[in-house]
Amino acid sequence: MARNIGAACRSCRREGLKLYLKGDRCYSDKCSYERRAFGPGQHGQARFKKLSNYAIQLREKQKVKSMYGMLEGQFRLYFHRADLQKGVTGENLLVLLERRLDNTVFRLGFASSRGQARQLVRHKHILINGKKVDIPSFLISTGDVVSLKEKSRANAGINDNLEAVARRGVPSWIELDKDNFKGTIKTLPNREEITMPIQEQLIVELYSK
Numbered sequence: 001m002a003r004n005i006g007a008a009c010r011s012c013r014r015e016g017l018k019l020y021l022k023g024d025r026c027y028s029d030k031c032s033y034e035r036r037a038f039g040p041g042q043h044g045q046a047r048f049k050k051l052s053n054y055a056i057q058l059r060e061k062q063k064v065k066s067m068y069g070m071l072e073g074q075f076r077l078y079f080h081r082a083d084l085q086k087g088v089t090g091e092n093l094l095v096l097l098e099r100r101l102d103n104t105v106f107r108l109g110f111a112s113s114r115g116q117a118r119q120l121v122r123h124k125h126i127l128i129n130g131k132k133v134d135i136p137s138f139l140i141s142t143g144d145v146v147s148l149k150e151k152s153r154a155n156a157g158i159n160d161n162l163e164a165v166a167r168r169g170v171p172s173w174i175e176l177d178k179d180n181f182k183g184t185i186k187t188l189p190n191r192e193e194i195t196m197p198i199q200e201q202l203i204v205e206l207y208s209k
Contacts, residue, residue, distance in 0.1 A: 057206035060199055067196065068097050069114050074137070079207050090200030091191045098189040101126065102136035104146055108176055108183040109165025110158055125152040140185050147182035 051059070065075050082092035097103065102118040105126055111117035118136045120126055126133060127147045128140070140146065152158065162178055170176045171193050175184045 054206070057202045060202040061206055064094075064097070064198055064200075064203065067114075067198075068100070068103065069118065076207070079203070090204045093203065094191060094194050094198065094200055095189055096139070098194060099139045099141075100136065101128070101133060101138040101140060101146070104140050104174070104183075104185070107171055107174055108146060109162050109170065109178075110148060110181075112161050112164070116161075120152075120158075125149050125155075125158075142185055142187055144185045145182055146185070147180070153181050 061075075065072070068075075070078075078096050079089075079093055082096055083089045085092045098107075102114055102121050105111055105117035105120055106114045110126075111120055121136045121138075122134055124132050124134045125148060127149055128138070129145050130147075132149070148158065162181075165176070165178075170183075171189065173185065173187050173189045173193060175186050177183065
């Protein structure tokens with residue numbers, strides 16, 4: 001399976017924004033973006049160059065792709081699916097991305113980053129309604145119960161992540177039961193609950209050319 005194996009911190013510096021791709025490291029003084037808040041590479045500190053409209057749209061798409069850990073082909077499929085749905089295409093796209101299982105595991109606090117959440121899903125630590133699901137792109141639905149496998153509940157790393165979840169909070173569309181290592185999907189996410197600075201209309205304009 002194709003995947004992005006580039007340095008995660010370079011993505012934050014390239015986009016000029018903290019994308020929180022490295023879990024706890026992003027909240028510490030070791031964060032590369034905090035230490036070097038300029039673009040990567042030997043020309044990263046060069047004078048600001050005015051971007052064209054196309055470049056602005058492209059950077060917005062690349063930012064969201066990096067945030068959710070996706071490659072171009074899969075991201076484009078999500079866009080086409082969002083475009084076929086009723087409503088605003090850009091908002092539909094973000095809701096689909098939020099409904100991914102790896103993102104839900106991250107939002108619940110079982111993992112400190114979406115990358116770590118994907119690993120938990122692929123290694124069959126996660127159950128959906130009591131059944132193992134090892135597909136990170138699986139889309140959760142209202143009423144689904146996302147839980148941790150019994151044998152995985154003693155994992156020190158996962159327990160540390162759950163203790164730290166208060167730092168970023170759990171979205172209101174999920175009800176977290178920390179004691180039983182599970183979360184219930186109360187409703188589907190909506191645009192207002194996605195707090196990262198994303199201008200989804202720019203992505204729609206880029207793909208509509």
